Amino acid sequence: MWKWGRLVYPVPTPSGRPTLPSFKWLKGNIHTHTTESDGDDTPENVVRWYRRHGYDFLVLSDHNHLTLFEYAEGRRRFKRPLMVPGEEVTLSIHEGRTPIHLNAIGISRVVEPIDAVETVPTIQANVDAIVSAGGIASINHPNYLWSFDHSHIKNVTGASLLEIYNGHPAANVHGAPGKAGNEDIWDGVLTGGRAIFGVATDDSHHYKDFHPGMSNPGRGWVVVRAEALEVEAIVDGLASGSFYSSTGVELADLESSSAAISVRVKPEKDFIYTTAFIGRGGHTHAESTGLEASYEPEGGEGYVRAVVRSSSGARAWTQPVFLS
């Protein structure tokens, strides 16, 4: 059973009751391109790829375009993946300035990008525009062209999500000497007192030629705990941190509250799994090897989140529990 931590940061509360008699774990990709922007396949074929690979929901997030996809009526009516409306609100590089991209998830209309010149005001203006269009905002690939980091993001209010993994080869997710990786940027934002949840995404563009240098589907996803496969439940689950992110590690169980965080991994092949519990400043409070791990916060950690690292290189990240 999932238990909610006491949230002391200003984050949205889940719309459902804290404990529910039943729920589902639903897998989805929330960053996807098609021929409606710079992807190399049609919305129909992209949706087909994700259906064939077992995804429950999908956000088509074309650049500055709301791609609405509806299943055809007929005998073979598909229910998966559920289509969640989305757009990548995109300010491209221009006049020497860095690109700023934000995913708008669950929007009811297209969001026009706003250029407020400086980095933080531009991110903030577009987050606000996304929220006023009925969506939640994800801050995408901060290390794409080394655009910005936690020193900027911690000054932005109202963004729900931050990409801690992006499958595009130009996303520089691992950082470099003197450059924080995406996961370190996340800890920097959390340590700065801003509640934001970490997502893994494909940022898929290429569906025909599969190669490490291409941005192919299937590299990063989220698994949302929701009452039903419905748009509102998925968006609420993302907004409230009721999900984990993955690049290949599957969790069999996850319990998360301010009293205890515990994970159980679904094993694959002979991979060995190490789970670390991380708090303020990116500090590792505990680490153990095996299929199960748990941690009882002492209260001074600021926040605690778990990351499961597989010997294969894959990861799963749980969302932080905030402590007073």
Ligand SMILES: [Zn+2]
């Ligand atoms: Zn982008």
Ligand SMILES: [Zn+2]
């Ligand atoms: Zn993108």
